[in-house]
C-alpha cells in the first residue's frame with residue numbers, strides 16, 4: 442500500500458461536497474479524481490478545489506492506477522451497479538446509504554467485497570455520530586431501564602429524491618440508528634406512505650417496527666413539512682430521553698421521569714407519575730462524517746471491519762425492503 446491512499450469521489454451533488462471536503466482534510470489519503478456526469482457540478486467542484494483532476498466518465502476512475510478506493514455519492518438507484526464495478530476492479534468502496542435497492546443486491550455487494558478482500562462501508566453516518574453513540578451507551582447500559590418505545594421524527598421541506606421514496610431516503614437514517622441501538626433486527630415491520638405532489642414516489646411515510654424484546658419503534662419521515670425536525674424520544678421503565686440533532690449544544694437530554702405501578706390491593710394497581718431532574722451530558726462535537734472517513738481509510742489500510750459494516754448495511758436494506766412490501770399491502774405486517 443502506498444504512503445497515501447488514492448481516493449476518487451463519484452457524485453458531486455448535495456452530499457458529495459461533504460465527502461470531498463472530509464477526504465481532502467484527512468492526511469492518510471489523497472483525492473486523485475472527482476467524477477460527476479454533469480459538467481456544471483464539476484465546475485462547482487473546481488471552484489472550491491482548484492487544480493483537482495475531474496472527469497464526467499466513471500470508467501476513467503477504473504482505469505486510473507492511482508485510485509485505490511472510491512466514495513460513491515450518487516443516487517441510490519446507481520449504487521449497486523457502480524459499487525459492483527468498483528469492487529470487481531479490485532478497489533475499496535464507500536457507498537452512500539442505503540447501499541442498494543434490494544437485499545439481493547446488498548448481499549451481492551457484501552459477498553463480492555469478501556471475495557475480493559476489499560473494504561465495503563455503507564455510509565450510515567449516524568453510526569459515527571457522538572450523540573448517537575452516547576445514547577447507545579445509555580440504552581445498552583440500562584440507564585433507561587427496559588425500553589418501551591422509540592419515536593423518530595425526521596421531517597423538513599425537500600429534498601425530493603428522483604429515484605427513491607422518503608422511506609429509503611430519510612427513514613434509512615432512523616432505521617440504522619434504531620438497529621444500532623437495539624443490536625438486532627425487528628421481528629416485523631409495517632409501513633404506510635403517501636404521495637401528494639408527484640406521482641409514484643411517496644413523500645410522507647411512517648414505519649412501525651416490533652422488536653423481539655417488545656420494543657416498539659415508530660419512524661415518521663417527510664419531505665413536506667414546514668419545520669425541520671431531527672428528533673427521537675426513547676421511553677424506558679426508569680428514565681426517558683430526547684435526542685434532538687437540530688440543537689447545537691445539549692443534543693441529548695435524559696428525563697428522570699416515569700410511571701410507577703404501586704399495588705393497591707390484590708389485582709389492583711395505583712399509578713404514580715415520577716418527575717425528577719433533567720440531565721444533559723457533555724458530548725464530543727466531532728463531525729460524524731470525518732470519523733466515518735477516518736474509519737474507512739483505516740480499514741482500507743488494515744483490512745479490519747468498519748464500525749458500519751457491509752453486513753449492517755444489508756440489515757438496513759432488509760428492513761427498508763420489508764417496509765416497502767408492507768406499504769404495498771396497505772400497511773400489513775411483514776415478518777423478517
Ligand SMILES: NC(=O)c1ccc[n+]([C@@H]2O[C@H](COP(=O)([O-])OP(=O)(O)OC[C@H]3O[C@@H](n4cnc5c(N)ncnc54)[C@H](O)[C@@H]3O)[C@@H](O)[C@H]2O)c1
Nearest residue numbers: 452453454455456457477478479514515516517537538566
Ligand atoms: N450520509 C448522509 O447523511 C447523506 C446525506 C445526504 C445524502 N446522502 C446520500 O448520498 C447519495 C447522493 O445524494 P444527493 O442528495 O447528493 O444526490 P444528488 O442528486 O444531489 O447528487 C448525485 C450526483 O451524482 C451524479 N451522478 C449520477 N449518476 C452518476 C454516474 N453514473 N456517474 C457520475 N456521477 C453521477 C449526479 O449528476 C449528481 O450530481 C444518496 O445515496 C443519498 O442517500 C447521504
